[in-house]
Amino acid sequence: MHMNVAPHLLTEDRAEYERVLDDALNTARTRPDLDGAGDRLTLVQLRALTLNATTLVTSAAASEYEHYVKVREQHRAALGSRPSTADRPGPDGAGVVAVLTVMVPVLAGAAAVILLLTGAVLHALTPTVAFGATLLTAGLVFGTVAAAGLLCAAVGLLVTALRNGPAEVGEDVVEDELSRAREAWRLALLERGIVPFLHDVLAAAAPGPDTPDG
Structure with missing residues (x-):
């Protein structure tokens, strides 16, 4: 299934976004705020829902991501200014x-x-x-x-x-600044984007008080 890539998320960072998501899903059962992960919805379902909501999830860490991209461009420019072997x-x-x-x-x-x-x-x-x-x-x-x-x-x-x-x-x-900016984006993406989204999805999937068990 084709997933939409957020307009502000560069294609080269898509894999990093998915790695942070997979890390969150792998540790979901140890987080009280993600109670029900793997039960109410499977991890595969949660992953698919989060990937389809990439624009919404990544927007929560937009400022950190903008800073990370800026520092990365500066790093590449610095490397490009170094004399080549030729x-x-x-x-x-x-x-x-x-x-x-x-x-x-x-x-x-x-x-x-x-x-x-x-x-x-x-x-x-x-x-x-x-x-x-x-x-x-x-x-x-x-x-x-x-x-x-x-x-x-x-x-x-x-x-x-x-x-x-x-x-x-x-x-x-x-x-060093690039590494710090990358980790700051990853942390913001996890704590302000992915985990809250998963929490809301699980809460929405929770059975209501009048819903019979089984």
Whole structure:
């Protein structure tokens, strides 16, 4: 049987509405306000009646649903604004730069150590030979390059952290707000929409005082 979908209830939320309804029906026998569920009317009958009254039932939680949809749209917009994989630098871009950023200080530092040690030894053994002093000078140059490379790497890490940190925090905040909005809608739908409707249906199906038993 075809069920009408409430105009203000988006099709993508129909399944969530039915899940809340099924949860209510599954626990109906434990709720005093739903006395008679499964006896006066079967759970299948109650489910069909509630689905046919979707417009009426969901209107009781219209404000919570409107807020939930608004937050969800903001969340999707935030995800859509993030750069896709195609927009990010590939291995030929950022990957090469990252490797060079790491390797340059390491290689320059190693070269500086070797040149300074060799130059110091030669200068000590043959102070009149200019080659030892040349090696010392070259070692100092490589040491400067290593220090500069380390500084650049540190700056790069700081920039990356500052760039990614706020975005990740912002996304977590929106995600939490989305979860809260969804649960608020589900609760309002259950307590102000589904349960009162089921209660009224069961009350209407209750036998009157003059109705004979059996």
